[in-house]
Amino acid sequence: MSLQRLLQHIALALGGQAGERLAERLATPVSGPTLLRLIRSMDLPKVPELPDRTAAAGRTDRQAPTAPEPHHHPRPTRIHQT
Structure with a gap:
């Protein structure tokens, strides 16, 4: 392998x-x-250019979809028995 080819591989x-x-x-x-x-x-x-997926998803504002808000479950409370 030539030095030029080696440097190309390293660079890439x-x-x-x-x-x-x-x-x-x-x-x-x-x-x-x-x-x-x-x-x-x-x-x-x-x-190659990627297709515009926003139009396929019915969005026209060109914003990425946002994740739904997670459900917040209350933490169980500890009951201290004495």
Whole structure:
């Protein structure tokens, strides 16, 4: 595996700072910003857009649904017997 390919794998897996630390341990010092530039220079596949699920759920305000309020059960009281 070439050094370029190794750095691409590190950059894609860990990103900048974490990739920089791993590369240092592998005796291939490289800066975090360099790893990020490497990612930007790669010909990566485009991520398809996700469908708008708010319309399918009948919402038009584009807000995420909220969870229902939890039911509050009173705590049982302890009866101290003396």
